[in-house]
Amino acid sequence: MSLRVQVGAGWDIPVSDESQVHGAVAASTSAARVARLDARSTARCELLATELATNLVKHAYGGRLLVSASANGVVQLITVDRGPGIPDVAVSMADGYTTTSSLGGGLGTCRRAATEFDLYSRPGQGTVVLARIGAADEEGTDGIEVGGVLTPHPTQSVAGDGYGVAWEGDRLTAVVVDGLGHGPAAAEARQAALDVAGRRTVTDVARLLREIDTALRTTRGAAAAVAQVDGWARRLTYGCTGNVTGRLYPPREGRSLLCVPGILGAGISARSHRVDSAGWTSPALLVLHTDGINGRWRLEDYPQVDRHHPAVLAALIWRDAHRGNDDATVVVIRTPTDKDPR
Structure with missing residues (x-):
């Protein structure tokens, strides 16, 4: 992968x-x-x-x-x-x-x-x-759409956040990383985590988090979330360590997904790499964001946004919930819907 x-x-x-x-x-x-x-x-x-x-x-x-x-x-x-x-x-x-x-x-x-x-x-x-x-045309797979936004800390020229997405058959894996702190050292940790995620096919979310934890021990560390959607099994598997938020819809009000406190790279106990799971049936929407975004946004504030590219929703959340004092990333994953013709 x-x-x-x-x-x-x-x-x-x-x-x-x-x-x-x-x-x-x-x-x-x-x-x-x-x-x-x-x-x-x-x-x-x-x-x-x-x-x-x-x-x-x-x-x-x-x-x-x-x-x-x-x-x-x-x-x-x-x-x-x-x-x-x-x-x-x-x-x-x-x-x-x-x-x-x-x-x-x-x-x-x-x-x-x-x-x-x-x-x-x-x-x-x-x-x-x-x-x-x-x-x-390379940024999608049958049955799932992805879009995101990323901005650096306002005083930095490089971002300590990052995200990656991979497709293999009916399986999509998304990784969102927040390097500890800001600037070049945070960017180094972020890139090390994404490099690990890109080396092989991910079939075990908890195992990937453990491998990232090991790889980041020579860096300042990071928070990270891994979301894997199995389109054939209609199942979402999710693992998170640190301050990355995952919110799954439906239900309409959203469900917050499990995230374990800690820093990847600090040698977290293997049993701490727990995962959450849920059904993934249409319509399904998953929003992931780092702690540069506060959690006070509401999906109902954006009527008919499901008819637009998922990056549009990511940008609206960024606009309305960006803290302004941190790197900030929002990634939206969803089943496709009819869009407005543009």
Whole structure:
């Protein structure tokens, strides 16, 4: 097994005036470099960052551009804001539509430039726009969809969080890691954990946590959660050590999954690597997040979000529950639903 999606690089760019558009573009260029995109794809990333950031300046408040890059050659750009929302999404998506002068054709330009595009908006509450460049067809498996966001500590240039996803047949394995503390040392621990997860097929969640524990003993350590969905058996197996939250729906109000206190890398007793399990039948939704996200978000605050890419829900949770003083990661795993055409 290898982690077909492995995300450890992220940027969080506030965008409230034109002087910050340059920083948004620079982040997209850096992400394209991490993802090893070619010159043409890099230019598309820069175009998307320019247009998305310009839209935030002209039309939104509280806007931020969240950029991440995965090692399998995908750059993801997501804008989040707190209003005013888009009254008529269909009209806003028309090619060439704009309410003020801006580069290209607004959101229509973004949709054409992106490999994958989505938009979620609630009047008076805000908008999320998702644009991805890269091999989107490699980021899924029959019956399960995955999306996430990752941002570093606001004072750091590297993220101590990260996540990886692997598919093998009907089995999906997701790993979310939070390196202890912040900065390069936390990033080293995060990467060591993801490297262990990517070395072989995972059939025993508790065993993988033990192997990560052993591998991290020369690092400062990490918290981590491993979620494995067996689509054939319709079963979720989950193991967690440290401050990573797992919340499973249904039921509508969500069920918190077992997480054992501790730090991987500190030599935890083998019996502490306990696992939780639950049925996985459609509709099923699992949200994983590190402690840079508080637990006060509510799924019912995002009506019809199940019709959008799972990264849209991850971004909404980040927007509304980000603590602002830590690395932050949100990963959403779910059975597919009908989506709005974009």
